[in-house]
Structures are given as C-alpha cells and as structure tokens.
Amino acid sequence: MLQMRHRMTHRTAADRCLRRTAISFIIAIVKRQKGKKGINPPACLCACLPSGCNKSGARLLIEDSKEQRSRSLEGAIGFRETTMTVRAILDSKGHQIQSVEPDAKLSAAIKVLAERKIGAVLAMSKGRIEGILSERDIVRVLGERGAGVLDEPISAVMTRKVVSCRPADTVAAIMEMMTMGKFRHLPVIDGEKVVGLISIGDIVKWRVGEYEMEQEALREYIKTA
Template sequence: MTVRSILNTKGHQIMSVEPDAKLAAAVKLLGEKKIGAVLVMNQSRLEGILSERDIVRVLGERGASVLEEPVSQVMTRKVVTCKETDTVAELMEMMTSGKFRHLPVLDNGKVVGLISIGDIVKRRVQEYENEQEALRDYIKTA
C-alpha cells in the first residue's frame, strides 16, 4: 500500500495558512476543520508545518500572548516530507522515528497532499477488514 492509494481514497485537500497569519487564526482553522496540523505555505511553497503539539509547546513556554504572533514564529521549519510512491511501512517508520503524526506529500517539489497517522490507521483497518471478508468467503466456498 502506497501514499498514492491513501490520497486517492481520502482526497488531496490541503489546509494551509500563510507564514504571517496570526497563530490564533491557525488555531481556529484547526478547530473548525477538526485537524491536527496545517501546512504553512507562501504562495505554493511549503515553508513549514504547524501542529497541535507546536501550539501546546509554545503556549506552555510563552503564554496566551503568543496567539497574536505570526505562525512563522511557531511553526516547525524542518519539515519531513514523503512521496506518493512511499509505502505505508516507510511512513510509519518516519513518523515513529521522528515522533510526529503528519507528513506533507510532495510530487516534483509541489505539495499534493497531507497524510496523518489517522489516515494510515484507517487504511490499515480497512485492509484487515477486506482480508477477513475474503477469508470468510473462501471458507464458505471450500
């Protein structure tokens, strides 16, 4: 199973904010869309990623006044990305070793999607359910 197969199921929708957007606006977007991370993009160029963890960390360090600062002051700048041809096993390894839950998907340097750990779990569960059904059908016909 590849990243492309997950994106084909979930879609290629990307939630993003500009680097100069206020952190409060990004928090509002995360809450409204019920997502855990947003890409920080200038035009179509990926500049960073902002996750719930980034927000909690900076709120703990600097307090609520940080909500008025630009996202660029809080985001993770060194973004680990993946390709559509990467496998789910490779993604799980990247996420586990890097201790993050979201990976932007790039195709020739262009952002084409965002994969979360939740997307991977849903796809794996679906895979196991399909296998179980196939086994049940096989047993019935045997």
C-alpha cells in the same frame, strides 16, 4: 518399496486429519506466531496419528502444512501495507491542502484547525512549504509562553524542518517514518508541487479497511481449506 508405501499412507492419513482438526491452530500460527519453532501440536491431532508417528513427527507435519497454508493465506491477504502507496490513500481521502501564511497570527491558525477539524496545517508562501504547525506545537508554546503567544506569527512557533513523502512511497515506509520521527502528519510532494497531507488517522482508517478485508480472506480461507 512396501515400507515406503506404508510411510506414505501414514503421511496421507495424518494430512487428512490435519485438514479436519487443525485449521484454527494453523491460522493462529500464521497470525500470531509466524516464524516460531517447536510449536506443540493439538492433542486431537496426536491421538489420530498412526502408531510409530510420535509427537515430534506430528510437529513436523504441522510445520509442513503450516508453511503451505501460510503461503496460501499470505497470497489471499497480500500484506498490502508493503505495496499500498500514499497516492492510493490520497485518491481515497482527497488532495485538499489546508495552509496559512507564515506571517499570520497563531490565533488564525488555531481557527483553521478548529473549523476544519484537523490536527495540522501547512505554513506556505508562494506555493512552497515554509513549515508545519500541529496541535502539539500549539500546546507546547502555550505552556511555555502563555496566552500572549496567540498574537505572535506562525513562523515563530512552527516546525521548520518539514519531513515529507512522495506519492509513490508505501504505507509501510511512511509508518516507519512517523514512528521514528515521532510525528503524525506528512506533506506529500510530487516533484516541486505539494499534492496533499497525510496523517496517522488516514493510515489508521485505511488499516481498518484492510483489517476487514483480511477477516473476509480468513473466512474464505477456512471455508476452502
């Protein structure tokens, strides 16, 4: 009984020391080394442990404390990219859709892109998507065919196999779609209706906002730890 109480005293003292000296170390683990094993504890932590609690014991204490604090931090940050939906981003940026007729000249589509300062435009007919035309498509066909292609119809150069997403899709899901498909724009379709167009720029803008929220959560975490 006395031996058990002695061990508990050692453990409590070590935890108090962890609280004072290892917050930044734990944050680094959570942010950069999540899931790694065998992380060496700071020297200041090992020095303050009672005799008989060696470096391996300190590492175990760090792992235990890291796991508890990691859960708390994850709850604060929320990892919202796994739950934030396309609908929320559209509600923030707007549901405007820039489109052109498939039989319009390529030069007309370029004018729309320039005036609206956007990177892609939908080719639509009677409310249905026939294709999508991006800056990459334009650069590619200009390189292949020269300036004469500007008088050709958009239907001759647009991408016909259009990958789309739904308002309920998560940001994490569409990021994976864009990465795997190597494209930067996704039309958003709700049922049979086109309700928006989301780009990698929209996601980056959202992620910057999330990053700022995460930094605030980390600051609050450190204050209350």
